[in-house]
Amino acid sequence: MSVPHAKSLPKVFDSTTLTRARALAAETLRIEADAILALQQRLESDEGEAFARAVATLLDCSGRVVVSGIGKSGHIARKIASTLASTGTPALFVHAAEALHGDLGMITENDAMIAISYSGEAAEFLSIIPIVKRMGARLIAMTGNPASSLGQLADIHLNVHVDKEACPLNLAPTASSTATLALGDALAVALLDARGFREEDFARSHPGGALGRRLLTHVRDVMRKGDAIPAVKAETSLPQALGEISRKGMAMTAVVDDGFRVTGIFTDGDLRRLLETVQDFTRVRIADVMHANPRTIHPDQLAVEAVEIMEQFRINQLLVADGDGKLVGALHIHDLTRAKVI
Template sequence: MSVSNTKILPNSFNASRALELACQTLQIEADAIIALKNRLSDGITPAADAPFARAVALLLNCSGRVVVSGIGKSGHIARKIASTLASTGTPALFIHPAEAAHGDLGMVTENDAFIAISNSGETAELMAIVPIVKRMGATLIAMTGNDDSSLAQLATVHLNVKVEQEACTLNLAPTASTTATLALGDALAVALLDARGFREEDFARSHPGGALGRRLLTHVRDVMRSGADIPAVTAEVSLSAALLEITRKGIAMTAIVNAQFHPVGVFTDGDLRRLIEHVQDFSKLTIADVMHANPRTVGPDQLAVDAVQIMEEFRINQLLVADAEGKLVGALHIHDLTRAKVI
């Protein structure tokens, strides 16, 4: 007798109710973000006087790091904001306010900007350290839901993240408020990214382990075959000798070079297959008779993705690498790029 692994749903489960609450939650949180957007400038002129713009200016002028702190759900949001800032060109870190009160406050210096996050603006753990941060001389930016809170009053700039209601049906669990705070943190990061002129290449340097990092940080010299691994023969050698070189080097091609080791031609295993269809006797052929002259090359300091683009454009699997003087310094097979996870 087989036992079913299917879990029996509680009798109280109502699928329609679940979907209704899901839509309601998303709507409440979407409304909270829209309200926050409308409140950013709130008719303040000039724009530079708006709290958000002042916060961005302070963070841009910060000569130290941005320290983000909060506890509970606000702490989770603070960690994410710090991570986003750090990965988009603004050096940042998270500190736990309770740990800060027991020594970690030593991470903060007078040159830093301190972002304190608390929906109530009265969180005891934060209020225990914020006055000390102020005495240090660090810039204090507060993100709370209460303009009149103790934290808001202490801050150099206060960013109001007030929401009309939480998405929680009990209006208790931080839901809409944390969503709004997270969105405002993203807005800060994007504004700072733009103001710093942060580019795709800068993002790649912060993410060397990711696909973008590999694409933008890997150069041809990092993946090419060099030295004795380069398949190369001179133009006067026989086709048979060239085929032996192709076999020895295992890259399914050979370069044909002149006395200065400049590539003057290329011959691939694909060329060989096509040649067999028309020629029966190879004994009298030199590689110069069958090579492709003026082969395409790529520079060793070019990005590996440039080599990929050349291969894709001309539908080839191998590419020669030549330096600025035109000397052959390497060879690439598409498998080399695959192994390096450039493609």
């Protein structure tokens, strides 16, 4: 759906209204930024001890981190659970209302629960928290009121109080939900660092993403194998080698010895250069015109390393050899493109 040009906006969208909209948007961002800055200052004060204890509790948790909320807090809780899970802390979201009707069975004594309610008085929580505590699960509350019922019941309370909401009516959760989400991210990052979570771990949690493909795809996963590998012996005539290049469609052929160890490579580029100097190809052996000791890569290396080699040396093909130098595969730049490594 296209947005109408400013000149054709309905009367309700006159210049005064648009100016006010921009001012309100800027004020919203300022209020929410101030809320996060206030959180930072609290973390750097004595209140930061509660945050440190929360991190230690979640690190010590032998079960899962159960993040729960209702309403807007439920949406924030779901996102925090997702961020924790994708950064090395097993976590799941449980809706506080659904917990009253059976989902409480998803929580065990080995779990830790993060209960999110800005008021700290959500009736659903006040019904389920006593049961959660009797199970033996640790309870971390995120509220805007440490003196609230939820704040008092919690083993650890994290204060997400904001001076005011960005909503002009000071009613809709805006600055408070932003602050809560930011504190959830802070927890996830602190836990990520404490666990020594690395790029490779992140990739395993995101195998479908670009980073996952780059860090989990190995050369052996994308290389051409067996009969698809163009290869000839050193004594092969150039015309025969050209036939191998045409059949295998990689614009090159490897040259191997009797043990199938790599001794050279001949490419379409070499052929074009050869046309300028050689008249009779029938008398030329591939050994006389190949590039000896070509660059190779091991099949267990990451495919992204093959990309780096190709880019560095401006080549489109790369031979794959094992530790003994035996030819086990071949890569074309198009293979890496199809695998979405590039």
